[in-house]
Amino acid sequence: MGLRQYLLKRLVHSVFVMLFVVTVVFFAVRSIPGDPARLMLGGDADPEALEALRAELGLNEPLYVQYFQWLRRLLTGDFGESIRTGEPVLGSLVQVAGPTLSIAMLGMVIALVIAIPTGIVSSVKRYEIEDYLSTTIAFFGISMPAFWIGIVLILVVGVNVDAIPTFGYTPINEGVGPWLRSILLPAIAVGFPYGGILMRMMRSSMLEVLNEDYMRTARAKGLTSNLVLFKHGLQNALIPVVTLAGIFLAVVLGGVVAVEIVFGIRGIGRLLIGSINRRDFPLIQGTVLIVSFVFVLANIVVDLLYTMINPRIKYGGGE
C-alpha cells in the first residue's frame, strides 16, 4: 500500500472514529442522571418552571431528533451554543485552548530541555555518576502525580517568590513576561514527569544507536567522537523521541486537568469537567470532539513516523 493510499484510508477511518466517539458521548451523557434545567434554576425550582425551561432548551425533543439536529449543524461548522451561558461552543473552546496549549507547549519545552541533555549524557557516560544522577531524576519525575508537583511548587516557590503567581493565567497579549510567569509553575508540573519519560527514551535509543554498525564504522574512520555523536547518533536517536512527543498531547490532557485546578487556570480540562458536571451537553460534545480530533490526529502522525523508522511493520499493519 502506498503512503497516499494509506493516509487516505487512515483519514477516513479517523472520521469514523471521531463520529463514533461523539455519538457515544452524545447518548451517554444524556443517559446519565442529571438535568441541566434543574441546575440552572437551582435545586429548589418548582416543577412547572423546570418543565418550561426544558422545553425552551429543546431538551424535550426525542433524543434522535436532537442528535440529527446537532449533527446537521455540525456539518456546517456550527458547534451550537452552551446551554448554560448561551455562548457559542466554538468560542468557549478557542478561549480555553490558549491556556492549555501554552502550558502544554512550555511543558514540552521544559521536558525536552531536561530530557535531551541528560539522556545524552547518561548514555555516553553509561554506568558513571552522571548516568545515575540523571536516571534518578528521571525516576522521580515519572513517580509523582503532576498535580502534586504543582502543589509542592506552590508551597515552595509560589509562596516565597512574589514575582511568580500561584493562580490564574495571563494571556500572551498582555505581555510575554507576565504570560510566561503565569504558566511557568503549571508547565513545570506537567513537563517534569514527561521529561522523565523522555529522558529514559532518549537514553535507551542513544545507547542503541551508539552500538549500530555505522557508528562503529564512523568511529573507526577516525571521526572525532563528539562530531559522530551529534551528526549521526543524535539524529537517529531523536526519531523515537520525536515520535513519542506526539503522544504528549494525550499525556497533557490526562494530567493537565488536575494541574489546571491546582493553579486555578481555566483550560480545556477544566472546561470538560465543568461542562460534564453541569450537563452542558453541546459544550461536552464540542470539547470531546476537539479532544478526540487531536488524539486521532496524533495517533496517525505517530503511526506514520513509527512505520518510517521501523520498516518491519507495513503501512496498514496487515500481515
Next chain:
Amino acid sequence: MTVSSRFDTDGGRVFGLRTDLIEQFIGTVNRDLKAKLGVVIVTLFVIAAIFAPELAPYDPMAQDFAPLQAPALSSETPLGTDSFGRDLLSRLMYGARISLGVGLGAVLFGAISGVLLGLIAGFYGGWIDDLLMRGVDVMWAFPWLLIAIMLVAVFGQGVWNVIVAVGFAYIDDFARITRGEVLSIREEEYVLAAESVGLGDLEIVFEEVFPNTVAPIIVQFTVLVARAMLAEATLSFLGLGVKPSTPTWGALLGQGRDFITTAWWISILPGVLIMITVLGINLFGDALRDAFDVREVDSE
C-alpha cells in the same frame, strides 16, 4: 506500538512464563542494585498493605485526636493527624491497600481485555484485525477522564469505578503490544508448524502464541501499575475516586491540599509514599525489562 523482544524459544514454563525468564530476572536482581531496591520497596509496601489491620495502631476512621496535629515521634500519633483528628499513620497504612489494590486491579482489567483483543486481532488479521484495532482507536481517542466522570455519575463514587475507568485507558496499550508481538511471531516456524499439524485456533493462540508475548506484556504491566496508582491519585484528587472517608493516598493528598500551608504533612506524606511506591515499581519494572531484554518503546 510494539515492544520487541528477543529470546530463545525453548525451555520450560511456569504459568506460561518460560523458566529461563524467571532465572534471568533473579540474575538481574542479584547483579543490579536498582533492581534490588525496587524489589525491597515493592515487597515492603505489599506487606504493609496486606497486614494493615494488624499493623495500624488505630482505627483509621476514629476521630479521636485533636485535629491537625503535627508529626512528632514521641506523640501518640507519630505522623500527625488529619483535619478530623484521625491518625495519619493508620490512614496511610490502610491507604496502601486501596492504592495498591486499585493500581493492580485497573491494570489487570486493562491487561485481560487488551491482551484478548490483541491476540484475536493479530492472530486472525484481515477484517477482524481492522475492526478490533479501529475499536481500540476509539478507546484511545475517548478521554478516560470522561469515562471516570460518567461512571461516578451513574454509580456514585467507589473502588470499582476507579478500577474500570483507569483500566479502560490501558486496554489499547495491551491490545497494541500483544497484536504487534503476535504479528512478529505469527509467521515463525513453530506457529506455522502447529497450524500444519492441525491444532485448533484456540490451542495455537494460548499454547504457542500467548506465551511468547508474555515478556513485553509483563513489563508493560509493571509500568502501568505505577501509572495507574498516579491515575488513582488524580481521580481521588478530583473527587472522582473512592467514597469519602475511605483512605487512599490520592484522597488523603487531595484532602490535605487545603492545609498545605498550615499542615503540610497531610498532603506531603501520602505524596511521598506514592512517589516511593511508584519508584519501587518502576525500578522493579526496569529490572524485568533488562532481564527479559525488552526494548523500551514506551507509550501512553
Next chain:
Amino acid sequence: MDDIQRSDLEGPKIDRRTTVKLLGAAGIGGTAGCLGGGDGSGGDGGDGESGDDGESGDDGESGGGASGSRISAGWLTDEIEFLDPHMVDLGIQIEIHSNLFNGLLKLNEDIEIVGDAAADWSLPDDTTYEFELHEGMTFHNGDTLDAEAVKWSLERLAGMDTSPHAGKVSNVDSIEADGLDLTINLTEPYAPFVSFMLRGPGRAGTIVHESAADDPDEYARMPIGSGPFELTERTAGESLTLDAYDDYWETDADGNSLPYLDGIDIELIPEPSTMWSALQGGEIDYANLLTGEFAQQAEGTGSLTVQTASAGEWSGIAPLCSNPDDNPEMVRWISGLGEEPTEMWNGEDIPTADPRVREALAIAIDREEIVERAAFGYGQPAHTLYNPAIGWLYNELGEGEPDPGFYYDPERAEELLDEAGYTGEPRLEATVLALTEDERELTVVQEQLSEIGVEIEIDIQQQSSYWDNTYRYEQLLCAYGGASDVDPWMSDFKQFGYPNEETTEGAWQRSLWFDEEYSDLLAEANTTPNLEDRAEVYQDINEMFVENVPFIPTMFPLNPKALVSELGGVGTQAGLSNFHRASLDE
C-alpha cells in the same frame, strides 16, 4: 427609646437583637405599628444609615468618601449563569446582583427589613401595601425608576413561566402606579410577602428594567439595573467587571454620593484553595467566601479581616418518611422528573418511616462537635429548623437554644432504637445522598452515628445527579440544606407542607412527610402578618416539627468572607457582599 423610634420610621423591622423589646412595645415597634395597621405612617427610611454600611459602628466610609479606586474580588464559583434577578436562585449570584439592582426593600446589618427603593411604606390594611419611592432614581441606561417601572417588573415576574420565583407574586391581585406611589393589593393577607420584596434574598422584589423583555438571554447575561454598580463587561467562566454608576441616587450621611469605589473586578474562582492563594498573593482584595479551614488561616494573618454572617443558610439530613409509591401522584408532581415513583420500597422496611428512629438519629448527632470539627467553628448548631437570618423567629424560639429542640443524647437515642426494634449489629444501615460540600459535615456525622450502632454510607454525587436522585427517593437519607432563607416560608412551607400544586406548598418535599394538621398551621402562620402573632403560631409549628422529625437539622453555617484590611465598609447583610459603602484606605 432611640432604637424603637427609628424602627417606627423605617417600616416593619425584623430585628435580631431587640425583637422582644419591640414586640413588648406593641403598637410602636415596626412589627405591630405597620403590619398591625396602627397609624400606618412611615417616614424617611432611606436615611443613609439604614442599610448597606459595613461593620456597625465603624465609620470607615469617611476616609474613602472622596477618593475612588478599584478592587479585585474573588467569587467562589466557576460560572455565573444568570444575573436576571427573576431567574437567579443561587446565593453566589444574588451576592453579585445585590450590587447591581435595587429592591423595594432590603435587609440591614441587623437583619431588619428596611426600605431600599421605597423611601416609605405602610399597610393601610392586611392586604394592601403602599410604597413611596425615592426621588431621582434611574436605571443604568438613564431611564427613570418610578412606580410604573416597579409595576412593570412585578407584572413581568408574574407572567414568567420559567422563573422559579413567579409563585411569590401569584397572590398579587392588582398593582397601581402613580408617579412615585405604588400600591400593591393582595388577594388575601400573606405574611411572607414583605420578605419577597427584599433585594437579594427576596428575589421577587428586585426591580428589573423593561429591556429584559426584548432579549431575555442578553438581559440574563448583561442586565440593566439601578444599583450602585453597573455591569460593563464579562467573560464567561472568568470575570465580571462592575463599574460605579455615576448617577446612583443614594448618598451617605454627609451627602457624598455612593458608591465610593470606582469599580470591582470580579474573578470567578472555583476552588477554595485557589481563592486562598489568590488572597494571600494579593491578587484579590476580597473573597466572597472562604471555606472554614482557610478562614481560620486568614484570621491568623495580620493583613486580612474575616467577616461572618448568616446567609440564611441551614443544613441537615432529610429522612425518607414514607414509601414514595404510596402517594404516586404527589411524588410525581414534586419530582418534576416525569417518571413513576420508585417501587423499590414496596414490601421493604423503611426504618426512617418510624418517628422514633428519626428522633434517635436527630439526638445522636452532636451539633457542637460538627461546628468545631467540620466547619472549624464557622457555624452555629441547629437544634431546630429556623435559621438566624429569620431574626424575629430565631430569637423568639430561644435564640441558639430552642425549646423544644434536638439536643445530643446518645443514650436516649439507643433506647429509642431499642424500642423501635433495631437492636442488631449494626442496628441500622443507610445511605446518605450528598453533595461534595456536605462531605466534611457527614464525615463527622458518620462517626457520631456509628457510636450508636448506625452505619451510614456517604454517597457523594455531582450536583446534577444529586438533584435528580434526591427526587427518586432511593436513599433513606439525603443531606440537604438551604440558603438565602429569610422567611420560614422557604424553610418549611416549601419543604414540609402538604403538597399543593396551586400554592406550590410542599414542592420541595424530600422527606415525603405528609401531615395536613402541620400544613393547616403553616397556612395560619402565612395569613398572620403580625409578627408577634405569627411567632406564636410558630411555637406550635416548632413543637410539631420536633415531635415528628421530618428533618434532622445539623448546622447553620456562617459563611466567612475575607478582605484585605485596607478595605472597609463592605456590608454582609444576610450573607451578602454589598459594596455600596465600601472604600479602600490609601
